[in-house]
Amino acid sequence: MRHPGVLLLLVALVLATIPLLAAAWRPWPPTAARNATAPGASALGASKKFEGSSELVKLQYHMGPVLSGTITVHPIWYGAWPAAQKRTIRAFLRSLSPSPAEAARIPPPTVSAWWRTVRLYTDQTAANVSAAVALGREKSDARMSRGARLSRLDIQAVVRDAVAARTRPLPADSGAAYLVLTAPDVAVQDFCGQACGFHYFTFPSVVGYTLPYAWVGNSARRCPEVCAYPFAVPAYVPSRRPQAPPNGDVGVDGMVSVIAHELAELASNPLANAWYAGSDPSFPTEIADLCEGIYGTGGGGAYTGQLLTDARSGASYNVNGAGGRKFLVQWVWDPVLSYCSGPNALDHQ
């Protein structure tokens, strides 16, 4: 016997378990869109201009809102997080929209210039994605109160624990976005196999609010060659040596690019009804998915593209951030140029 209430609940539960995955960073052509025989494709993979050719990519706007007000990112540290690792991730988040005084100290190419591409996305009210991304309050769950194995839906429970905490709960106002960061020993459904991170929105039935959130895992122990590429390289890509990570931490430096990926998509597609390609909103291709593995001019396939090298440490990076930090972040799709773009591009700005 059909019961529409039960059916609706089931649909809601099924949808809740299909967050938007970032199956990113695999050092092989991630989408069918690549065509190694196309003009401009190198032996290592398609160039960004091919990757970005507008005939192949049908990014569409689906009438929903983008995040146009100040986006306050609240990190939730799940599992054991050493202070040095937290500092690196906080520095990245603070680099997205630094104070004018701080911004004056950061040489180009900058993290905030990288975010400018995300700001090109607008919604039907003609509002752009916000320039203001703030580091909000934080919550720690070092003892892993939901266990060391989490389903996708459990991530919402972790958010719920943080906003419903008896002491210093995280705010749940408009503009809040939650970033659940799991330590290396935490297993998350589809981690490494299909996803390095995902974003979605919380359900009133679980969290009490409808607010955007993302999860990103530290892959250091499980699959750095998948989720922290190019700081770790799979055995089947011979002749390619891992790049040195700019903050000296393979897992965390790899996470920074996944965090960037998720925040770009969370801002441009917060309720899964704004900007994505493909006809199925449950499995959309979003603005960062289109540029997976591309960090510089010429990137594609297993080739990262042209990177910068830190003269002191030999580390690879492509953007500068707050506190003298350097980071490597993947490019995102530029809706005006109709190809993948980043502030370190050598042939366009």
Ligand SMILES: *[C@@H]1O[C@H](CO)[C@@H](O)[C@H](O)[C@H]1NC(C)=O
């Ligand atoms: C790949 O590109 C070449 C050259 O532009 C074209 O002839 C060929 O049809 C393309 N193949 C696919 C599968 O799109």
Ligand SMILES: *[C@@H]1O[C@H](CO)[C@@H](O)[C@H](O)[C@H]1NC(C)=O
């Ligand atoms: C807002 O988006 C439009 C359309 O992409 C773009 O032309 C404009 O420059 C954007 N504004 C800002 C401040 O980024």
